[in-house]
Amino acid sequence: MSETNLTGTLTGTLSKMTSELIPGAEGQKSTVNYSLPVGDQLLPLNTLIGQKLSMEYLGEIFCCHCGRKTKKSFSQGFCYPCFRKLPQCDTCIMSPEKCHYFEGTCRDPEWGDKFCMTDHVVYLANSSGLKVGITRGTQIPTRWIDQGAVQAMPFIRVATRQQSGLIEAIFKEFINDRTNWRAMLKGPAEPLDLQQHAIELLDMNGSRIKALQEQFGLQAIQPMLGDMAGEASKPAVIEIDYPVEHYPVKVTSQSFDKKPLIEGILHGIKGQYLILDTGVINMRKHTAYQVTVSVG
Template sequence: MRATAKIGDITQYQLPIGDNLVDMNALISSQISFKFNEVINCVHCDRITKKSFNQGYCYPCLTKLAQCDTCIIKPELCHYDQGTCREPAWGEAHCLTDHFVYLSNTGTIKVGITRHVTDGISSRWLDQGATQALPILRVKNRLISGQVETLLKEHIADKTNWRTMLKSVPDQVDLLALKHELLEKISEGSKKIQQQHGLQAITEVESSPLSITYPVEQYPVKIKSINLDKELAFNGVLQGIKGQYLMLDGDRVINLRKYAGYQMTLTTDA
């Protein structure tokens, strides 16, 4: 799904089906039906693959693309400077650029990194179902973002608990106060990184916390996850969308990002 948001507005979702982009917000409260057509295309090379890896890639792409390397999940392991990047040109465009370290509220408070904050919003926050977010530091490349995140992980989580995220709207947290508390705790480690990479390697971001609203009419109580590889079709009333999840009646949810590249048919009574 593609999610977009403007400050003060409800997050808008579109789902690519064939050559069309379906307005998913318009389908809230409608009966929808999905059918997996048992064909999977790699999201990078478009070849047909029997199994999808890393949310949409075929196995050859998984093993050769820089965007599928371990350092994408663990940026502190970035190895571009060692001359071993799978795709140096891709690394220069995506990793040797400024990154933001942020705090977000996805039911629990977490730290994360993102390359883009456009009009005050990062698509990462929408993908994770964050209801609050605050960029706290700007760093000059992906490796440093991972080093800073590693410092912060000693004091705060770096993972989203998707079940907690889906169950309710979490209480608001004073992210500014938490920011100052955390920056104090990692000050010595940050200085060491600056001594190695330069004073401008890490700079504090002055901004206000952002609140994000999602199109949800009813949250699930006892979550039941739909597995499209076992359950080739499903239907029900769409009760909400948050992060990359559709919420249907009967406390059922499905993470559509997991099934990127799957050819599906969508029908609705809307």
Template structure:
């Protein structure tokens, strides 16, 4: 059987293990069913911007045409650097988008994906954000009213803790367990004394995730449709936004907007 369609980031449900589906055209491939089976993904050489749907030769920022990266708020530099959100200066590229995505409650969290890290997310993106990063455990620490505030808190914490996931390490095996609760207790006083609008998340729950993985790869090689239009092999696992094959790993998110023929 095969399906042709434009792919986008995998949908994930926080079951144990996480249940993944690959959106392709109007269909969803229930990926967990194909673990241990051969999956064939062939790039048709068609790419469409995920914002304006124009056919493009090359995508930028995981799925956009170049003009969209220059005019959409969701492609602005402050998306990678929330501490530089400039909505309050009246310079947001799309204030309505900012109202809906940035001027809303955010969480500052601790997670363990490839080791301890701090991060921020829209509150509504919990726990999706954590699964997308391949975290094995995560815990909300503070709630703040805006994206900017979350960025300012993260900048301070990032002096002590990593704010990045090492994706190679994340895909090499299970992260060693970390006591997030104890780390959180150490952090709290410092942040609460510096910011008035930071709220503590009371009785934070530690969310644990396990992923549908039969085997982790010995060597983590990144597969790319741009270099290898046909990616085919036994699906060994799914973690974060990655498919794990015998011969490498495929970051599905990077190829959002690519038209793919999936065969299984």
């Protein structure tokens, strides 16, 4: 996939925006550089802020896995047959504590080996306030950027996705596991002491974490803070700044399903949302939609 400076139009199927975290100078936040995949082209977005962006849905959706034409997108870009058979569309993806790999019923054990039976982290983030989440170690910081987090920090490392889900299920009794996307798009969240919140969560749930360590092994579940961390060093809190010139006072959501032509002045990008003066649009939600994109 190659980058392009758009002078005319681009036509192709959409994918979620790609992002790169650019480290800031000492004492400065890191900033996000975004691009929008349209077919086999990458459209750099940061330089388009302040310009008019037009996106026209051409009425066709092509499955992001098999390429089959589909009337409706399932699970952000899949046709119904793929949604029913692929492991990345199974219910345990949204509820990892329900992983059934060890029961021998995984839809694709080889896929499970690669994506689920590998190191994950449990993290705290501040997007619309304090939240807990999980991700593969290889998805840091992409996962945090996709959620529009202004601060994020891993605080437990585990051996499998199921284990991360079991721990997340404990912590979400006390804090949110979801982002309030409307609040996130109204401006940066107030700073939080993520390290202190992590220590408090570990202290409150020490016996439950130890029970999981007894079940899966001490090395499988490794807290990175507080009394349970042993000699582990403190994880750093990542602070993230987004390319936004103007946040909306009122968040109005737009969708190609209701409005085939979406256009407006690009005011910024945060999470997987484009912020236009006419409303916001979740680009990840429209994965596999066939569109034409033009600037100016």
